[in-house]
Amino acid sequence: MLLYIATTLYILLGIFIVIRLLLNGMRPTKTLAWLLTIFTIPVGGIFLYLMLGRNRRKNKLFRLKHTPKVTSYITKALDQYSPITKEEYAEHHKIISLITKNSYFAPCTGNDIKLLKNGEATFQAIFDALENAEHFIHLEYYIFEEGKLTSDLFELFQKKVKNGVKVRVLYDGIGSMSLSKKYVKKLQYIGVEIHKFLPIKFGKFLSSINYRNHRKIIVIDGKIAFTGGINVSDKYVKGDANLGVWHDMHLQLNGPVVHSLQAIFAMDWYMISANDEVMDTSYFHTYKKTEGSTAQIVHSGPDSDFSATQQMYFSIINEAKDYIYITNPYIIPGESILDALKVASMSGIDVRVLLSEKSDNVIVKWCIRSYFEDLLQAGVKIYLFSEGFIHSKTIVADNTISSVGTTNMDVRSFEQNYEVNAVIYDDNFAIELKDDFLRDIKNSKQLDFNIFKQRPWSEKLKEGFAKIFSPVL
Incomplete structure (x- = not known):
């Protein structure tokens, strides 16, 4: 009898969560992933959803x-x-205008x-x-x-x-x-x-x-x-x-x-x-x-209406005409940023990305590497820094605009963390940041697409497995 009641309650709770998922308007792939998790992992699936899957931006738990x-x-x-x-x-x-609408604060000189x-x-x-x-x-x-x-x-x-x-x-x-x-x-x-x-x-x-x-x-x-x-x-x-x-x-x-x-x-x-x-x-x-x-200061968090920091990165990439140089330790970009980088590179813009060769987390390391082949195929230049661990979160474009802050280029920073970045509209500052980037890549190893795509199948398997966890890393 108790088992019957528990099973019924579990099914009802699962149906309730499914309705919430559909009403919240998540991406279809994310919705499907959570549905599979809930109905294939007894009890644990619902627990994982309650802990990691709820969209605070929709629920407005913090008003x-x-x-x-x-x-x-x-x-x-x-x-x-x-x-x-x-x-x-x-x-x-x-x-x-985008940052001002998202984060209140207009630029000041x-x-x-x-x-x-x-x-x-x-x-x-x-x-x-x-x-x-x-x-x-x-x-x-x-x-x-x-x-x-x-x-x-x-x-x-x-x-x-x-x-x-x-x-x-x-x-x-x-x-x-x-x-x-x-x-x-x-x-x-x-x-x-x-x-x-x-x-x-x-x-x-x-x-x-x-x-x-x-x-x-x-x-x-x-x-x-x-x-x-x-x-x-x-x-x-x-x-x-x-x-x-x-x-x-x-x-x-x-x-x-x-x-x-x-x-x-x-x-x-x-x-x-x-x-x-x-x-x-x-x-x-x-x-x-x-x-x-x-x-101008841009900030975002899980209680924001939109991911202001993600939109800031996307806008800088989208508006670039000459070059985009990015240093970031955790590039797990999601579809919009990934497409923006590939489109920019294939349009003739010099897109370069600097990351660490080492990582402080094994699953994160392989998840990051799972995006390399796509980016390299599109012409994005990827550099791996080996003299320590790169933890900077910077982007600079066209000698005119740059950003330094706390936001990693991953789903967690975009959707689940409270973050803040400073966007600087200053040519001299942008050139200083660009020159620093160019000095760092001299001490880094540039990946070659043809060599990288021939990596062992065991590495590809690790990347594929780690990529499953990209929404929560």
Whole structure:
């Protein structure tokens, strides 16, 4: 009798999920994959769907953006700087309009933007800026990993809090899983406000485990900010026993674009802490309009209406006329980005992609390689970097537009993570990023299509198997 009841409930739950899948309008291939999973894996299939398959963008589990408080705050944030005119951004008006509609923030000029390569240069700049903090320090990181860096940060925070500086720290519940309660309590004891983003809780396990905050943001006094691919971890300075030195790219930003990063931090802080104190205009610095780089912040998450970061990548690729150079550790592009890269290359545009030869995950490695043959056949040049691990997320095109940020070129970053990128409309910056890319590929191995397609069948089998997991990697 109990078995009959359990089976009936399981079937009814399965039918309910099928209806949800059909109503949510997923891609047919994805819908079919989940249907097969649900009805071929007893119990486990439904569990996997509840954990990994639900579309928060459709369900709107987090209605943060639609609250009157947040809407009012965004309006105040946008009033803090004067956006550039249409005449000033005529060359990139389509992508600027796209990002503005998706992420609220229009581009602004008068910014001083510094490219920081690798951990040593990045943390030197960060600690120098933190030492000069007078009012507040806001940090938001996916990985906050104990080591020398966190010890140094603790000592600095202790000194700053004593001097009246307000310090707030937001870290991801999965990415920073190794962060000890002891360290957190030490920060709290000295007066640091610290919160975990979507912690793993039994009651909310299925609804939150798949949605992570992958952003890396520091804002100091509303005057200076940092963002990019580098986490708070010693491996960015000392290296890793298996992968070697982690190579990554970060940005130091001074100017009105800092307002956008402060607003993102404030909304994330409010979402987790329910404390709206930080959503106040006093945290914005007053800037006079001056000459400088034009920049725009694009952000997205599972509660966004559209994947703004994916559309940003797609638009840069689609609008390129001469070249597109991409550095990214996890290129699992999905159909739209894959087609955009192939179409661009076959149209005569110089499309180059730089990845690491090594990988920090075996399944991810083979999944990434499963796209190589398609890209190579279309003429995309692929380079594998062997001197350490490339973790940068950059794209530059035509010496005019570039982006540095946290977004990997994979489905997880596009649909399930909270991400942030800075898009820079500056010729000199684009050329600097391009030149750095060209230096890196000199130390990399370029793949040859004819040789690669003759790889052993065992490798092709690994690629095919790994590709099955591409929607959740």
